Amino acid sequence: MPDEKAEHLTQAQKEQLEAELAELEGPKRTEVVQAIATARSFGDLSENFEYHAAKNEQGLLERRIVMLRDRLDRAVIIDESKRSTDKVSVGSSVEIEDEQGERMQVEISSVGGVSPDSPVGRALLGRKVGDEVTVEAPRGSWRARILSVA
DSSP states (O other): OOOSOOOOOOHHHHHHHHHHHHIIIIIIIHHHHHHHHHHTTTTTTGHHHHHHHHHHHHHHHHHHHHHHHHHHHHHOOGGGGOSSBBOOOOOOOEEEETTTOOOOEEEEOTTTTTTSSSSHHHHHHOBTOOOEEEEEEETEEEEEOOOOOO
């Protein structure tokens, strides 16, 4: 599933992905291998639930490792010192207010935040404080106003 689209990350976000990858490739992978070995010792593999569960977990783990490596290979580090607080960009913390007056704080980040490729991220990127945006979400569009960008 490699996608050649650049993954814009702050240095901290890249380090977070690298730490997760190191954890998965080290201790987590060792745990899964041990669980498979233990389950094998139970005998007949055709009806061995523990074995099949451990093999499934191994498949999920390896898939996550491939995805993380792909994201890191496509990573483009954003120079946060040059990031403007006038416009919303990757790494920005944005406060918005919807049509009902509810406020929401979002961070534009593909690591633990609102993805720049999500409906909210796409609506906010490049916009400024005071701008009205329309978020085209799967359940219908809604409007919001940008209150602050940090």
